[in-house]
Amino acid sequence: MENKRITDLFAESLDQNCDLSEKQKAILRSSLELFAEQGFTKTNTSQIAQKAGVAEGTVYRRFKTKDEILAAILAPLTGQVVNALVEDFTQHRFDVEYVTLRDFLRAVVENRMHFVNENYKVIKVFISQALFQQQLVQTLMGEFQKALQENLFLTLKNLKQRELLVDWPDPRIFQFMAGTVVTFLLRVLFMGPQDVEAEIEMTLDFLEKGLSPE
């Protein structure tokens, strides 16, 4: 299922990365924990080494600098994940799968909420860094825009043609959908994982109402 593909991003990403030894994986896992808990700058390399159960020198065998650890953690986000995130909308399935607008909205929003729930630590670290590094956002957004164009927007076009969706510009529609996920993200970031099931129906009520054709 596509659900699988986009959840638990970090653990999977570690497992797939075969050129990392067990210790090196431990280092990244520990780093993520600490960065998410205290922030990047407040975390020092001795804490990382200790939590990973290795010597401080060992950290520097694979990662030449502390920044390289951060990069290794954020890499999946800017790499394969963006694709996974929009991959749901490949043309071949929307006719069959999205019979109603709500079906479509549910697929998109629910999946992203789960993604947020399961990867909020990486996201937290990413955001804290992106706030002060324009380039991080640029890169991610560039990838994202392209992927949106080639996938989500095609689906939107299809829905509009079938008169299941209001006839507004694609970016605007995307923005409103994203808004509900972002709101959910904020709650997760500041209060920990939330119950998706408890949120999803009311969110769909609102989006369906706001995005139905006039």
Add this chain to the structure above:
Amino acid sequence: MENKRITDLFAESLDQNCDLSEKQKAILRSSLELFAEQGFTKTNTSQIAQKAGVAEGTVYRRFKTKDEILAAILAPLTGQVVNALVEDFTQHRFDVEYVTLRDFLRAVVENRMHFVNENYKVIKVFISQALFQQQLVQTLMGEFQKALQENLFLTLKNLKQRELLVDWPDPRIFQFMAGTVVTFLLRVLFMGPQDVEAEIEMTLDFLEKGLSPE
């Protein structure tokens, strides 16, 4: 206008604070600038002093620690601002001013967008701190909840009674409205100030549609 009350928070806060000398204000201004640009930990006190045009020791005359500078910058946010942010909705005006749902939504959303546009630097610094300091969010949210209860939710009740607003729980309605502002905020944070006028009407279209009575 109430518009004035909630915009350009930091500048106003500096002006009103009479127990700050010109140099001390310069220090806070420079600090905000640098914190928003590079983050708190990446900014060192010599940069602050240099940018403010004072000696490093001068920074420490008024502010005993670097953290105290940060606190002085964030103080207005958790203090007067929360109240100002919800103060607009005092009972005595909604009958007169908010003839339609769109009137109400416009007042709320437009004002918040302007606020975001003009104070995004303080907000950026606040968020970067709040990500790793639960307490900051707790405090702000505590204040915010109370203020919402006593102001916005009363207005919502009134609108529902007049059948101008869908009959959903107050927090859910607030969440959707906030979602659009938060989305706007993200754009401002990562790409700088945006054009409110260009955004507002389409946002209102969406909210009005999604929040009208069934």
Add this chain to the structure above:
Amino acid sequence: MENKRITDLFAESLDQNCDLSEKQKAILRSSLELFAEQGFTKTNTSQIAQKAGVAEGTVYRRFKTKDEILAAILAPLTGQVVNALVEDFTQHRFDVEYVTLRDFLRAVVENRMHFVNENYKVIKVFISQALFQQQLVQTLMGEFQKALQENLFLTLKNLKQRELLVDWPDPRIFQFMAGTVVTFLLRVLFMGPQDVEAEIEMTLDFLEKGLSPE
């Protein structure tokens, strides 16, 4: 009486010093308090100013440096006081006054104990400085030796001639007498002023026994 002359050295010294304004005296008084409480290096000029009730700049009007304050406090010790300390033994009085060895010992020891009791703060500051400044001790000892030669040792000679005192070298006799005062001083330094009357008789018992002719 000579008792008066050597007690409460510091206050008297301040009063006699007519070229000091009231504020300047307050500065010295506060400094002594603080130096005796926390030590010289742990006391900063702002504390001195605050305790004296003046501005920090005022401190530097009369005293060019912090060290100069210290010097002004210790000056009496190396100046007039040494003389006062040995002045008791001027030749013209010992025949009359010191009928017995115990009379003599009592005069010397009791007076010094009172002196210690009433000036222990200055002494404390002096010792803490002298520990790391050979020169301070050199100066004081130089003065002291000379004064001893010209006064105390003459008395000792007289006592020996009258066969009231053991026939040991003068410096050795002085050393034993001083030893009892030094022991008293230590108690005062570390535990605050002591009861002289409670100590004096037993001390005299010991000294009289140890210094009587064989």
Add this chain to the structure above:
Amino acid sequence: MENKRITDLFAESLDQNCDLSEKQKAILRSSLELFAEQGFTKTNTSQIAQKAGVAEGTVYRRFKTKDEILAAILAPLTGQVVNALVEDFTQHRFDVEYVTLRDFLRAVVENRMHFVNENYKVIKVFISQALFQQQLVQTLMGEFQKALQENLFLTLKNLKQRELLVDWPDPRIFQFMAGTVVTFLLRVLFMGPQDVEAEIEMTLDFLEKGLSPE
């Protein structure tokens, strides 16, 4: 010989402390040297590092703060030493060893003079700190009192029974003996190590005379 047990405290303490590396011992040695020469506050960490031949950061690997270095230097004084200092007087030996009062006095005073001579730097640092930290004295004195009660005072009792010692209260007798050592200490502190042999006999003459039974 018991002589060994109480002399050259600091060097012995370093050697016995196996959890200190050579560099760490060098740091403590250099620190003691500098503290004794200039005082604690006037000595900075870069001086310590330089004198020890290590980098400044190395100082802070083992000792978290500058104060911790001081504590590490003074630790032996308040710990093992007090016991060693009074341990000489265990009951089983005084009958045999101290045939005369002078034997006893010689053992006590001579040993302490040697101790003072060989450890005056630590003592100097201790005193400079104790002057402004009551607690240091409290701790040391508490230990000392107890040890005196259980050792020295027993010996005094025995000597009195054998009518070799004047029948005065124990603390008073101790005070007079200590007085001669303290006087010796002062000379060492302010003028460097002294010749014990040259002092001891005349000191014993005096003490023996002053403390013999009437």
Add this chain to the structure above:
DNA sequence: AATGAATGAGTCTTCATTCAT
């Protein structure tokens, strides 16, 4: 004369990074 804000050299301390073992 008095003030107290301003100064900046100097201190303690941290921590990313290196390297001999």
Add this chain to the structure above:
DNA sequence: CATGAATGAAGACTCATTCAT
């Protein structure tokens, strides 16, 4: 490969001293 002691550059903070008002 792994270790962890060693490094030293850099940062937060202090405080004696100056000077315009």
